[in-house]
Amino acid sequence: MGFVIAVDGPAASGKGTIAVKLGALYGFPVLDTGLLYRAVGVKVLESGGDLGDEAAAVAAAKALDPQELERPEVRTRAAGEAASRVAIYTPVRQVLRDFQLAFAAQEPGAVLDGRDIGTVIAPRAPAKLYVTASPEVRAERRWKQLTGQGETVAYEDILADIRIRDERDGARAESPMRPADDAVLLDTTEMSIDAAFDAARRIVEAARSRWETAKG
Numbered sequence: 001m002g003f004v005i006a007v008d009g010p011a012a013s014g015k016g017t018i019a020v021k022l023g024a025l026y027g028f029p030v031l032d033t034g035l036l037y038r039a040v041g042v043k044v045l046e047s048g049g050d051l052g053d054e055a056a057a058v059a060a061a062k063a064l065d066p067q068e069l070e071r072p073e074v075r076t077r078a079a080g081e082a083a084s085r086v087a088i089y090t091p092v093r094q095v096l097r098d099f100q101l102a103f104a105a106q107e108p109g110a111v112l113d114g115r116d117i118g119t120v121i122a123p124r125a126p127a128k129l130y131v132t133a134s135p136e137v138r139a140e141r142r143w144k145q146l147t148g149q150g151e152t153v154a155y156e157d158i159l160a161d162i163r164i165r166d167e168r169d170g171a172r173a174e175s176p177m178r179p180a181d182d183a184v185l186l187d188t189t190e191m192s193i194d195a196a197f198d199a200a201r202r203i204v205e206a207a208r209s210r211w212e213t214a215k216g
């Protein structure tokens with residue numbers, strides 16, 4: 001395995017922003033694994049299916065084309081909610097796992113962000129971050145992001161979404177959202193993007209030194 005950087009955490013904590021910046025720093029490819037679940041949720045909805053229908057979600061996961069991750073539809077509020085509904089299904093997670101494992105296997109390294117990267121997808125990743133922020137701050141960030149994309153949404157509704165999603169993602173039986181035992185927690189509530197990235201970079205640099213030493 002190369003130098004895999006696992007960046008997990010709840011919705012709108014800033015993990016994707018940090019992952020992209022780490023990828024640029026090291027020259028590694030970056031996979032936002034949430035987009036896989038979002039694309040599956042959107043596919044179910046667009047085919048007229050029901051998010052409560054496990055078989056429909058599995059079929060959508062099997063038919064997923066990586067090109068679909070680029071669609072603007074996967075970045076909407078509704079897609080985030082749909083993603084967390086289809087993410088509870090064990091077979092959906094199994095179908096999406098191979099793609100993530102292949103991505104993580106790239107040399108000389110890769111960055112993946114999600115909920116279960118450090119615990120399930122890449123438990124042996126040499127660098128693991130768990131990025132958090134208060135629900136209120138996350139809702140503010142997500143509200144600004146969605147509004148900037150042209151969606152009309154109320155802050156209170158986004159905060160409610162975030163609380164429901166935290167609960168659903170943390171309570172599910174399969175690969176629940178939680179920090180790996182060896183993840184370093186990074187609370188970005190009071191941090192600017194630059195400050196959060198700087199803190200993340202230091203944590204990853206320390207992990208890289210340990211990894212280089214262990215490799216010999």
Ligand SMILES: Nc1ncnc2c1ncn2[C@@H]1O[C@H](COP(=O)(O)OP(=O)(O)O)[C@@H](O)[C@H]1O
Nearest residue numbers: 011012013014015016017141145191192193196
């Ligand atoms: N530390 C921060 N301070 C302010 N805004 C941030 C910070 N980190 C990220 N953001 C913004 O918040 C939104 C959500 O960030 P993102 O990285 O996509 O979160 P996640 O991947 O955890 O859902 C984006 O618009 C991003 O620019």
Ligand SMILES: Nc1ccn([C@@H]2O[C@H](COP(=O)(O)OP(=O)(O)O)[C@@H](O)[C@H]2O)c(=O)n1
Nearest residue numbers: 010011012033034037083084087114115116
């Ligand atoms: N590795 C992952 C990534 C996302 N997900 C699910 O997909 C949903 C959307 O993930 P995301 O990372 O795009 O969400 P945001 O943090 O951007 O809101 C999450 O709420 C999870 O339910 C997951 O189960 N495992």
